[in-house]
Amino acid sequence: MTQTLTIRRPDDWHVHLRDGDLLTGVAPYTARQFARAIVMPNLAPPMTDVAGVAAYRDRILAALGPDSTFTPLMTLYLTDATDPDEVARGFAEQVFVAAKLYPAHATTGSAHGVTDVANIRGVLERMAQIGMPLLVHGEVTHAEVDIFDREAVFIDAVLAPLLRDLPELKVVFEHVTTREAVDFVLASSANVAATITPQHLHINRNAMLVGGMRPHAYCLPVAKREHHRLALRSAATGGSTKFFLGTDTAPHARHLKEAACGCAGLFNAPFALESYLAVFEEEGALDRFEGFASVNGPRFYGLPLNEETVTLERSGVQVPELIDANGTGIVPFHAGERLNWRYLG
Ligand code: DOR
Numbered sequence: 001m002t003q004t005l006t007i008r009r010p011d012d013w014h015v016h017l018r019d020g021d022l023l024t025g026v027a028p029y030t031a032r033q034f035a036r037a038i039v040m041p042n043l044a045p046p047m048t049d050v051a052g053v054a055a056y057r058d059r060i061l062a063a064l065g066p067d068s069t070f071t072p073l074m075t076l077y078l079t080d081a082t083d084p085d086e087v088a089r090g091f092a093e094q095v096f097v098a099a100k101l102y103p104a105h106a107t108t109g110s111a112h113g114v115t116d117v118a119n120i121r122g123v124l125e126r127m128a129q130i131g132m133p134l135l136v137h138g139e140v141t142h143a144e145v146d147i148f149d150r151e152a153v154f155i156d157a158v159l160a161p162l163l164r165d166l167p168e169l170k171v172v173f174e175h176v177t178t179r180e181a182v183d184f185v186l187a188s189s190a191n192v193a194a195t196i197t198p199q200h201l202h203i204n205r206n207a208m209l210v211g212g213m214r215p216h217a218y219c220l221p222v223a224k225r226e227h228h229r230l231a232l233r234s235a236a237t238g239g240s241t242k243f244f245l246g247t248d249t250a251p252h253a254r255h256l257k258e259a260a261c262g263c264a265g266l267f268n269a270p271f272a273l274e275s276y277l278a279v280f281e282e283e284g285a286l287d288r289f290e291g292f293a294s295v296n297g298p299r300f301y302g303l304p305l306n307e308e309t310v311t312l313e314r315s316g317v318q319v320p321e322l323i324d325a326n327g328t329g330i331v332p333f334h335a336g337e338r339l340n341w342r343y344l345g
């Protein structure tokens with residue numbers, strides 16, 4: 001039986017690094033395992049212009065210190081008022097590598113998001129022209145749509161029509177949670193890909209609701225039924241180059257999750273590779289882990305593969321109940337569990 005696994009250093013194609021003291025507390029966990037990460041722009045206020053994104057990138061680098069080799073890949077937050085020239089300028093100057101579409105009020109920090117994709121038509125046309133990826137939080141927000149259906153409805157109502165109109169647009173369907181999303185990505189052309197989180201590979205909606213309400217299993221999009229989880233596991237481990245690693249690590253202080261209106265998001269950065277690897281091992285797909293974690297993402301974004309390697313060993317690791325992130329107590333994903341693999345570096 002394989003006792004160690006060595007692969008090219010992975011990248012995380014979807015993270016929330018936050019800001020201020022929390023940034024300093026959580027960013028080292030991502031930088032410890034990953035060479036690069038796509039950093040989400042949903043701060044308060046959101047990162048809606050070139051200068052703001054550049055300043056945020058500098059704060060991330062400062063928080064990690066001069067010895068860090070980690071590269072934050074920044075993103076721009078789209079609003080109804082985003083100017084196509086600003087988007088093209090920031091992309092040309094390599095301040096950001098992509099733009100994020102949050103439907104307004106879909107999730108944390110999305111109040112300034114896009115109310116109708118028709119409002120950003122000019123931006124999307126420009127992005128298609130210059131080959132700039134659009135990162136999509138794929139959920140509709142209409143009150144009448146059940147929260148468990150919001151991703152599937154988004155595909156029919158928004159994403160499929162958008163790609164029919166702009167077939168050249170490069171799209172990452174972020175943190176897919178349904179069989180419908182997997183099928184859609186597989187049936188789409190090569191310029192459509194998706195990230196998959198560890199939690200959506202491990203848990204279904206029972207984890208959130210059976211035996212009590214469990215806020216630490218609550219993220220958006222919410223985990224769905226078991227057959228969706230199984231479709232995601234097939235997608236991640238099945239060898240398609242359209243799926244890649246994106247943890248959606250989204251840390252919130254423990255008291256903000258254990259509340260009457262708890263925040264959405266799981267803090268999975270500290271044991272991200274161990275968590276994914278458990279899934280690949282259970283699926284008998286250890287040989288496909290490197291493609292998912294370290295190859296498919298850079299190929300899609302047109303970036304070089306990392307040359308360094310990392311090693312994990314089958315000795316196991318105990319996940320703590322609580323992690324102190326520079327003064328903020330956060331419950332990590334898998335809190336209190338033992339995982340089979342240990343990241344060595
Ligand atoms: O669970 C989530 N948390 N989903 C998101 O889309 C945003 C994120 C956050 O920023 O906390």
Ligand code: ZN
Pocket residue numbers: 014015016040248250
């Ligand atoms: Zn996210």
